[in-house]
Amino acid sequence: MADRIKKFFQKKKVDAKFKMAGPGHKLSESTLSSNSSDTSKKAAPAKRVGLSEESKVAADAALARLQQKRENPSFNTSLAAIQAQVKKELENERANARTSESTSKSTHTEQEPREVEEDVPRNFAASGVYFKCPLISNDILPRDEWKKNIKTFLYEQLEEERGLTACLMIQSCNSNREKVDTCVETLCKYLENIVTHPEEDKFQKIRMSNRVFTERVQPIEGSMELLLAAGFTQMKQPNPEGADEDYLVFQKENVPSVESLVGLIDALRTAEPIQLELDRNLQVLLPSQAAHKVQLPPSFYALSPEEIKREQQLRTEAIERSQMLRTKAMREKDELREMRKYKFAIIRVRFPDGILLQGTFSVYERYNEVHEFVRENLEHDLPFVLNMPTGHKLIPEEDANKTLIDLRLVPAIILTFAWHSSVAEQIHNSPNKDVYLKPEVMVLVQEV
Structure with missing residues (x-):
């Protein structure tokens, strides 16, 4: 069944590529006729209308901006220019550090507290958390948008492959896993009863007002589609009291055979949610950018920022009172609990030339990632x-299978890059010793 699901998605991707390729042509079609038709189309080109006054003004402004950019380039992505920019920023950082240190020593007067300005999005280390879904497309989107796209995609497939699509809908369009599992077991029981007792009338219909159906099956998206694919039809029938009521009635003519339901049961039990892959949201930063982009967006938290602040306020006083009495193991346990409030982590790697490489990771991913x-x-x-x-060195042989939480790399950290001692001398003697990242990665350096 897993192979069948895989082939299902492969076929959809191939179909999508064919649609993007445009209209086809018959091999027997006369090239002369096609050429003549093309010629006739080209014979009467549309007359071009002169630019309006507004368009001329806009065009002149665009040309002026382009000329200004050429004469005064504000940013050059060449390696030499980037290195010069980084060097300048590092020197400024050191100068500012010395100035602030001397100022703090010479100043003894109390300063009035300033109001803290609200964080603005440009100070976020990342604009958000994004995902990929290779089974469906190459788009990179937030999780909520992917949920909508997955649902739309599955509903579009119902006409062609109702049974398998319904199984995927049950798994992918419902968030409560416990309720999904209960629904799957109930649906399987319905179908197994028909397969095992094909002639017993009581197993051929489902009363839609039945408590088990209304609580376990009906609320789950995709369940009705599954029952329709299994041969059920909704119709009115008299209930035990003699009143007409809605029933789902199994009709053999709606399926190839009763035995075909076995495959549907297998699909129900083996189908899994359509998985999303976390996108690294790769960024290359100058030191000045890294210094300002320090705030984490709300999507990084397992709790909302407001909930975290409220909980922290309630616990701060108690923790301070008991700090002296707590063992190291107890403090580490508290630290891990705090880290689990985050779902994602920002990992930055600082290279010797000052450039920083940034990626987004799940807190449960392992160091080898x-x-x-x-x-x-x-x-x-x-x-x-x-x-x-x-100063601790992260060694792949020892730390590869440790999670980011285990290594205390959550919620954000800056790691320092260094060549391994086995190649350090070789790199030092190389003419390209100051080159670390690929050129196609370096061009991602953002403008200041």
């Missing part, structure tokens, strides 16, 4: 290590 993310963006595929701010 981070290591691979860095490796696939390097210009030279050579061994390297990533160092934590504490």
